[in-house]
Amino acid sequence: MDFKKQFKEGLLYKNPVxxxxxxxxxxxxxxxxxxxxxxxxxxxxxxxxxxxxxxSALRNFIPSQIRIAAYITIIxxxxxxxxxxxxxxxxxxxxxxxxxxxxxxxxxxVLGRAEAFASKNTVAASAVxxxxxxxxxxxxxxxxxxxxxxxGKGTFGGGILNxxxxxxxxxxxFPAMQMVMPVGGFLVLGFVIAGSQKLMMHLExxxxxxEEAK
Amino acid sequence: xxxxxxxxxxALLSQNFILVKFYGICPFxxxxxxxxxxxxxxxxxxxxxxxxxxxxxxxxxxxxxxGLEYMQTVAFxxxxxxxVQVVEMFxxxxxxxxxxxxGVFLPLITTNCxxxxxxxxxxxxxxxxxLSVVNGAAGGLGFTLAIVLFASVRERVDKTDCxxxxxxxxxxxxxxxxxxxxxxxxxxxxxx
Numbered sequence: 001m002d003f004k005k006q007f008k009e010g011l012l013y014k015n016p017v018x019x020x021x022x023x024x025x026x027x028x029x030x031x032x033x034x035x036x037x038x039x040x041x042x043x044x045x046x047x048x049x050x051x052x053x054x055x056s057a058l059r060n061f062i063p064s065q066i067r068i069a070a071y072i073t074i075i076x077x078x079x080x081x082x083x084x085x086x087x088x089x090x091x092x093x094x095x096x097x098x099x100x101x102x103x104x105x106x107x108x109x110v111l112g113r114a115e116a117f118a119s120k121n122t123v124a125a126s127a128v129x130x131x132x133x134x135x136x137x138x139x140x141x142x143x144x145x146x147x148x149x150x151x152g153k154g155t156f157g158g159g160i161l162n163x164x165x166x167x168x169x170x171x172x173x174f175p176a177m178q179m180v181m182p183v184g185g186f187l188v189l190g191f192v193i194a195g196s197q198k199l200m201m202h203l204e205x206x207x208x209x210x211e212e213a214k
Numbered sequence: 215x216x217x218x219x220x221x222x223x224x225a226l227l228s229q230n231f232i233l234v235k236f237y238g239i240c241p242f243x244x245x246x247x248x249x250x251x252x253x254x255x256x257x258x259x260x261x262x263x264x265x266x267x268x269x270x271x272x273x274x275x276x277x278x279x280x281g282l283e284y285m286q287t288v289a290f291x292x293x294x295x296x297x298v299q300v301v302e303m304f305x306x307x308x309x310x311x312x313x314x315x316x317g318v319f320l321p322l323i324t325t326n327c328x329x330x331x332x333x334x335x336x337x338x339x340x341x342x343x344x345l346s347v348v349n350g351a352a353g354g355l356g357f358t359l360a361i362v363l364f365a366s367v368r369e370r371v372d373k374t375d376c377x378x379x380x381x382x383x384x385x386x387x388x389x390x391x392x393x394x395x396x397x398x399x400x401x402x403x404x405x406x
Binding site for chain 1: 237239292325331334398
C-alpha cells in the first residue's frame with residue numbers, strides 16, 4: 001500500500017473535483033462561505049471513509065448484478081446518520097447546507113470510489129483512499145469558497161471567524177454580490193479548474209525535462 | 215396567484231433547477247454536447263421526475279404512518295432506482311420508439327440529483343399530491359430548457375479558440391455562468 005502516492009493522487013493528480021470532475025452540484029451550490037465548505041468537505045470525507053470500508057469488507061458477498069443498488073443503500077444509510085448527527089449537534093451547518101446533505105447520496109464521488117476502488121481493494125487501502133479523496137474534495141471546496149467569499153462578500157472565514165461575521169478584507173461597498181450567487185459558482189469553478197489544468201501541464205513538462213536530462 | 219401557476223413559472227425560470235438551484239449539474243455538463251441528446255436527456259428526466267414525485271409522495275405517507283421519517287433518504291433513493299428500472303423495462307416492452315430515444319439516458323437518471331432533490335423539496339415544502347407532481351414535471355421542464363439552451367451555446371463554444379488550459383470543461387463552466395447570469399434576470403419576476 002502506497003500511502004504517499006494515494007495522497008498525492010487524491011489531492012492533485014486525481015482530485016475528485018478538479019480532475020475527475022465529480023460532485024459538481026455540491027461544489028457549486030454550497031461554496032459561499034468557509035464554514036459551509038469545511039463542513040461539507042468533512043461530512044463527505046466521513047461518509048466516503050465509512051462507505052469505502054463497509055463496501056470493501058462486503059466486496060466478496062455482494063453479487064455483481066445488484067452491486068450498484070447495494071452500494072447506494074449502504075451510502076444512503078451513512079448519509080442519513082451524518083444528516084441526523086448534524087441536525088442534532090451542529091444545527092447551524094445543517095440549516096445552511098439544507099437539502100445538499102441528503103443529496104450526498106447521489107454525489108458521484110462516493111459512488112464512483114465505491115465502484116472504482118473499494119470494490120476491488122482491501123479494507124485498509126479503501127479507508128486510506130476514502131480519506132485521501134475526501135481531503136482532495138475538501139481542499140477544492142475550500143479554494144472555491146475562499147475566492148467566492150472574498151469577491152462576493154469581501155470577507156474571509158465567514159461562519160467561523162470573528163463571531164460568524166468573518167474578517168473583512170474588502171470594504172462593504174465594493175464586493176460583487178453576484179459572486180456568491182449561482183453565476184459566481186460557475187465562473188470561479190471554471191477559473192479554478194483552468195488554473196489546476198495549467199498547473200498539471202507545468203508539472204508534466206517538468207517531469208519530461210527531468211527524463212530528457214537523464 | 216394560483217399555486218400551480220406559481221410553481222410552474224418559478225421552476226421554469228426564477229428558480230430554475232440547474233442554473234439557480236444547482237441540481238443535476240453532472241448530466242448538465244456531461245450530456246450537453248449536442249442539442250438532440252440534450253433534448254432526449256431532458257425529456258427522460260422530466261418523465262422520471264414527475265413519476266418519482268408521485269411515487270415518493272405515497273411512500274412518504276407510508277413512512278409517516280409507520281413513524282419512520284428518518285428513513286426518508288434511503289427509501290426515496292431506492293424508490294427512484296426501482297422506478298427507473300421499471301420505466302426502462304416498461305418502455306422497452308410497450309413503447310419501443312420512446313425507449314430507443316431515451317434508452318441510453320435512463321440508467322443515468324438514478325444518480326441525477328435533480329430527481330432526489332425535487333422529491334426532498336416536495337416533502338420539505340409540504341406540497342400535496344397534485345402540487346408534488348406539478349413541481350416534479352415543471353422542474354423537469356426547467357431542466358430541459360436549461361440543458362437545451364446550454365447545448366446550443368456549447369456547440370459554438372467548442373469551436374472557439376481559447377487558451378489551452380481553458381479547453382473543454384473550464385470554458386464550458388464559464389459559458390454556463392453567463393447563462394446563469396441571464397437567468398438571474400428572472401429573479402426580478404414578482405409573482406409571489
